[in-house]
Ligand SMILES: Nc1ncnc2c1ncn2[C@@H]1O[C@H](COP(=O)(O)OP(=O)(O)OP(=O)(O)O)[C@@H](O)[C@H]1O
């Protein structure tokens with residue numbers, strides 16, 4: 001124990017680590033690294049501090065708003081650890097300065113990012129530089145930490161990420177059943193139609209077939225005529241989208257046979273006729289100063305974002321917000337994109353979504369909730385970030401000690417499963433069909449397709465029945481082929497690649513699939529004239545791929561409570577008996593011998609809420625809380 005402990009300290013002291021991201025996770029991580037004894041830390045973040053960061057990014061104070069996150073985080077930690085070295089970069093990790101050579105100087109890279117794109121970029125650089133990566137993510141109470149060591153565990157891209165949740169257009173335009181459908185309608189259709197780019201396609205008026213007759217004039221409704229009174233214009237829009245359109249939809253009886261029949265809502269039914277003079281008395285102090293501070297709530301004297309508005313209140317906000325856009329923010333009309341930090345936009349969308357929800361019998365929501373849904377926001381939890389930061393450091397130390405057997409992907413759950421909030425799982429092996437493109441250098445003038453298949457596809461990638469495509473053209477298909485086909489394959493690569501601008505320098509992407517093994521990968525072909533006959537007798541060099549470690553290496557298949565799991569996990573799992581969940585191989589199914597608690601945890605998650613994972617600011621990925629989703633989820 002003592003020797004392994006002193007070992008760790010030496011490993012930590014000697015390590016040079018790169019942190020990417022100094023946000024919610026990053027601040028916690030930098031503090032924990034410094035307090036754990038790390039002495040050489042580099043940190044990249046492209047952002048400046050915002051007021052909204054202060055509730056959980058504890059290295060930042062009000063006075064730092066507007067300053068570089070990386071730099072302020074560095075300064076804050078140096079105050080209590082003055083003798084360590086922290087290097088900050090206020091920059092995008094995608095800048096060319098942070099190239100493979102830059103990455104090569106680090107012992108390990110630790111991600112605290114918030115978007116897929118940057119994560120993928122760092123993953124690829126780590127693979128290219130052969131530097132281990134500890135990846136992380138949090139969403140509210142959920143979080144995870146994964147370890148990616150080239151050739152040993154899967155990389156960040158070995159598994160396809162779940163597609164962002166999208167909704168069928170007809171659900172949004174005609175048959176909403178959840179509040180989120182109303183929000184999407186209000187934000188992506190109505191707001192975009194009235195205030196956004198007029199040239200953009202918009203499905204706002206996609207309706208049942210009988211709408212065709214009126215569709216010619218429909219655009220006119222949304223156009224504000226010159227000198228048209230803003231109050232009248234607002235009411236016209238209101239009556240069109242909440243009244244007339246609903247009546248039109250109702251005329252299609254088929255649609256409503258098994259559904260709630262919506263009620264049309266007209267402005268005269270919910271608003272008094274004398275609204276205009278009322279609006280004349282609004283608090284112009286709040287509404288006068290233009291820009292993002294204009295607020296319909298303020299102008300109507302409504303203060304609490306957690307109040308649920310009545311249909312009358314929503315209708316007044318709707319008209320007032322529209323009026324303010326057209327009077328106080330006139331110049332922006334036609335160019336607006338919904339932004340969750342634009343108060344007036346959020347008010348408009350909340351009001352419109354609630355009126356539509358009322359019409360469809362869907363429960364109403366307050367502005368705070370609506371903003372969260374519209375901005376795909378799951379509110380961050382500081383404690384989750386702190387827990388995840390601790391786990392990152394634990395995994396980083398294992399990586400530094402090359403303690404491969406102990407590597408764990410750890411999920412932080414919202415509700416304990418068998419008294420465990422943290423669920424550690426053995427990492428997967430690299431996925432043969434990882435879609436990170438491989439790179440193949442080859443003399444395209446000399447080599448044959450058949451050679452490529454035999455030496456690279458079969459021997460190196462282990463695909464026995466491959467099929468090779470270049471864009472949509474099929475180059476090669478395995479199987480019992482006629483002699484003349486064999487002849488074609490013999491010559492095909494030459495022929496195909498010779499037809500491309502030669503030499504092929506910038507890369508020709510071939511997609512290789514093996515249906516039998518369900519493997520797929522891309523190979524980027526680059527032309528190279530000469531090869532070292534001794535070292536490269538095949539005249540080809542494949543890179544970006546390392547042979548996976550063979551399965552038997554992982555003898556201890558148990559996860560959860562085994563001694564090899566992290567201290568934090570052991571503590572969380574104290575009272576539990578042996579675990580029986582095993583992982584067979586990343587390419588095979590995970591073994592779940594009993595009706596495991598994972599499924600209970602997953603079911604429980606489902607009861608409380610759907611499991612929501614945000615991969616990107618723009619991508620809300622909602623995974624159903626079923627066992628399958630649970631097994632596969634990755635941030
Ligand atoms: N390409 C990139 N290069 C450098 N830093 C990045 C890059 N992409 C994201 N980041 C940084 O990663 C951090 C992620 O932190 P976090 O998830 O807490 O987001 P945030 O922007 O601080 O908060 P929120 O989005 O919730 O308002 C941010 O500070 C962001 O600037």
Ligand SMILES: [Zn+2]
Nearest residue numbers: 155157158434
């Ligand atoms: Zn991979």
